[in-house]
Amino acid sequence: MKRLLISLSFIICHFSFSPVGAQNPIVQTWFTSDPAPMVAGDRIYVYTGHDEEKADFFWMYEWRVYSSSDMVNWTDHGTPLSLESFSWADDRAWAAQTIERNGKYYWYICAHSKLSGGMAIGVAVGDSPTGPFRDALGKPLFDDGSWDNIDPTVFIDNDQAWIFWGNPTIHYAKLNADMLSFDGPVSIVNQTVEGFGAPNAKERDRQVKYADTYVEGPWILRRDVYPLNKKGKAAKKPQALYYLLYAAGGIPEHISYSTAPSFEGPWTYRGAIMPQEDTKSFTNHCGVVDFKGHSYFFYHTGKLPGGGGFGRSAAVEEFQYNADGTFPIIHHTDEGVQPIGTLNPFERVEAETMAFSRGLHTEQNTEVGVYVSDIHNGDYIKLRAVDLGTDGAQTFTARVASGLQGGRIEVHADSLRGPMLARLDIPGTGGWEHWQTLSANVRQCPSGQHDLFLVFTGNKGAKLFNFDWWQLKK
Numbered sequence: 001m002k003r004l005l006i007s008l009s010f011i012i013c014h015f016s017f018s019p020v021g022a023q024n025p026i027v028q029t030w031f032t033s034d035p036a037p038m039v040a041g042d043r044i045y046v047y048t049g050h051d052e053e054k055a056d057f058f059w060m061y062e063w064r065v066y067s068s069s070d071m072v073n074w075t076d077h078g079t080p081l082s083l084e085s086f087s088w089a090d091d092r093a094w095a096a097q098t099i100e101r102n103g104k105y106y107w108y109i110c111a112h113s114k115l116s117g118g119m120a121i122g123v124a125v126g127d128s129p130t131g132p133f134r135d136a137l138g139k140p141l142f143d144d145g146s147w148d149n150i151d152p153t154v155f156i157d158n159d160q161a162w163i164f165w166g167n168p169t170i171h172y173a174k175l176n177a178d179m180l181s182f183d184g185p186v187s188i189v190n191q192t193v194e195g196f197g198a199p200n201a202k203e204r205d206r207q208v209k210y211a212d213t214y215v216e217g218p219w220i221l222r223r224d225v226y227p228l229n230k231k232g233k234a235a236k237k238p239q240a241l242y243y244l245l246y247a248a249g250g251i252p253e254h255i256s257y258s259t260a261p262s263f264e265g266p267w268t269y270r271g272a273i274m275p276q277e278d279t280k281s282f283t284n285h286c287g288v289v290d291f292k293g294h295s296y297f298f299y300h301t302g303k304l305p306g307g308g309g310f311g312r313s314a315a316v317e318e319f320q321y322n323a324d325g326t327f328p329i330i331h332h333t334d335e336g337v338q339p340i341g342t343l344n345p346f347e348r349v350e351a352e353t354m355a356f357s358r359g360l361h362t363e364q365n366t367e368v369g370v371y372v373s374d375i376h377n378g379d380y381i382k383l384r385a386v387d388l389g390t391d392g393a394q395t396f397t398a399r400v401a402s403g404l405q406g407g408r409i410e411v412h413a414d415s416l417r418g419p420m421l422a423r424l425d426i427p428g429t430g431g432w433e434h435w436q437t438l439s440a441n442v443r444q445c446p447s448g449q450h451d452l453f454l455v456f457t458g459n460k461g462a463k464l465f466n467f468d469w470w471q472l473k474k
Helices: none
Strands: 034-040 045-049 062-069 075-076 089-091 097-101 104-113 118-127 133-135 154-157 160-165 172-174 214-225 239-248 254-260 268-273 287-289 295-299 315-320 356-358 361-365 369-375 381-386 395-401 407-413 422-424 436-441 449-457 464-471
Touching: 034 097, 034 254, 034 287, 045 075, 045 097, 118 239, 118 381, 154 214, 160 214, 172 407, 268 295, 395 407, 395 422, 422 436
Parallel strands: none
Antiparallel strands: 034 045, 045 062, 062 075, 089 104, 097 104, 104 118, 118 133, 154 160, 160 172, 214 239, 239 254, 254 268, 287 295, 295 315, 356 381, 361 369, 369 464, 381 449, 395 436, 395 464, 407 422, 407 449
């Protein structure tokens, strides 16, 4: 998030986006900012903000959730939390993070407070990673009228939960076991040249060129590492190392980090992780997680068509820590990460599960949940690492709805113009949420792993149909 006014000439950009081989941004149906990953069971969940389209500021009113089991095919779980969930909030649903404790999921958010007129930290709670969520307190967790109270990050270290937040001041506190109250006072991190590359914001000298400057978007974590001695040999016993990652450098931002022997410091500035690059966004916001033996770095760019500094999108890169626990330099890519699992098409696949798409949005209702909408001729969904097995398939089945003339779903293997496995003709069903389940014969079905493309065709310019789920059947 930024509290600064930026000249429009700086932030408005146009970008020609090519989907060939692309995995980033990981969501193409909406703008998804400030990604915060969390692992639960065999899935990874990413909690994001939602930048409104054609915005000229950070106009944001809800948070969204996406999940994956293979890091490439992401399922849209819609909007389980919004400003309306908090009676005390009225604007600016900015960066947030979710964490699990004792079977409950705590979603720490920031929003503009009706009570104080500043930004405030709140918390919602749910029984599953996708909710439903409710305001756990009916009031802010922290609200002192300051505009510093943004971008909360949380971590549980040996049963002790910690929370950090702030721009440009770094606040931190211990959380009680209930995750809804503080265990002691809220403290301020004393920023120094040694700890963060520059002193506290009020102490900075404009005439001095500092090594770096903390801005916002903190992310905390702890790892056990084997420090290296002067000869470069790793210690025999691991030591706990605490990390504070953050957006740094002003505008445009890059991602830097500091480390410490505990969350209370003292902090040592370590340098940049993701340097300033042409991401089409003047802000950045990171989240780091290990999942199925891999380490992932989430961030955002402005690289979707129509995107930019106020239209940001979540992206991810895989990386490996250095031997001493430090971060390597991580560059943003359009290619993103490789699959670490496969998708089973013989089980029901939600239409809103996709590795990449063009031209689509998602919506949700109480009957079917999230579904794919805004489908026009030439739009498509790509799925990666689909395991077609060895026995083939006989039918392609889909649940669809159309208020007009309908259209077609063509199933292609390996590319948009690859071999056509099936073609499903979709008539008008009597309404945009009047659902029908239709099937078509599979003409051919290769064995093994393939990318699948669901290509939508029909009358040019017209909305064709809505799409709930699909499945191959043997």
